[in-house]
Amino acid sequence: MDKGPADTPPAGPGASGTTPYEAIKAIPVxxxxxxxxxxxxxxxxxxxxxxxxxxxxxxxxxGDKLFDPSVLSGLGNTVVISISSMALGLVLGILFAVMRLSKNPVTSFVSWLYIWFFRGTPVYVQLLVWFNLSLIFQYINLGPIYKNETVDVLTPFMVALLGLGLNEGAYMAEIVRSGIQSVDEGQSEASHALGMTRMQTMRRVVLPQAMRVIIPPTGNEFINMLKTSSLVSAVQYPELL
Missing domain, CATH: 1.20.5 (Single alpha-helices involved in coiled-coils or other helix-helix interfaces)
Known part of the structure; x- marks a missing residue:
């Protein structure tokens, strides 16, 4: 059977005898x-x-002084005090974060008081308090365990370490607390169901998962610590400044 004109398929754009589409001319803004x-x-x-x-x-x-021995010595002291203070702050941060989350009202209040005080006062003031502590306490007397003059114990390095480390601990406590709270409570409940203690649950389950939240701001805190370390020149610690 012959096909009529109505049965003929329409010609496409690429068929012979037809005009192709005109190329689009894009004009950049x-x-x-x-x-x-x-x-x-x-x-x-x-x-x-x-x-x-x-x-x-x-x-x-x-250029001549850039690698001067005094500059290199100060750079080394800056790195040492920054790493040491950051390590102390991280340990204190984990400790006080766990205390802050405790259901014990005493430990929770002590942690809140520590964080409130050291975050609420300037680092420079805290350094001066530690530096002049020997004016208040002439001796550090722990009974039969330890006794010595405060001025011999609180050397410039120790003053710088306490001033920066205790202050950093308050900030790290909040960072660690937010990381711990980011882990679903079901993880802890499952760990307790398996017979783990609270300490084992925190060490094996919660903290490893919380690290993905804790590590990024900790890096920022260390950068800030490197810059804040210039304040310890006020307590006679010879750093890079």
């Missing part, structure tokens, strides 16, 4: 604000470089 802001920033940067070039800075001396 001009962002004049980007060019203007770029020029402004470049001018300000050039002005800043020019201002420093006009200052009385002996750049040759800067």
């Amino acid at each position: 001009r962002h004049y604000g980007r060019w203007i802001s770029g020029v402004v920033v470049a001018v300000l940067l050039a002005w800043l470089v020019y201002a420093f070039s006009q200052g009385k800075i002996i750049w040759a001396t800067v």
Whole structure:
């Protein structure tokens, strides 16, 4: 049976004798604000470089002193006090975070008081308090265990360690507490059902999972510690400043 005109399929765009679609001409949008802001920033940067070039800075001396023994010694002390204080702050942070989450009202209140005090007072003031503690307590007397003059115990390094470490512990306590609370309570309930104690549950189950929340802000805290360590020059600790 012959096909009529109505049964003939329509010609497609690629069929012979037909005109193909016209190519789309995309015209990019001009962002004049980007060019203007770029020029402004470049001018300000050039002005800043020019201002420093006009200052009385002996750049040759800067290069000579960059690896001076006193500078390298100060850099080493800065790294040591920063790492030591951060380690102390991390240990105290875990301890006081667990105390803060305890159902014991005494330990919870003591932890809250510690965090409130050391976060609410400046680090510089705390360093000065530790530095002048020998004016209040002439001796550190722990009975038969230990007794010594406070000025001999609180060396500049120890003052810097206590000042930075105790302050950092208060901030780390809140970071660790938020990490612990991010772990679902079902994890702890399952651990208790398996016969684990609270300490085993915290050490084996909760803290490993909480680390993904704790580690990123801890890195930021360490960077901040490196900068805050310049304050210990006020207690005669010879760091990089």
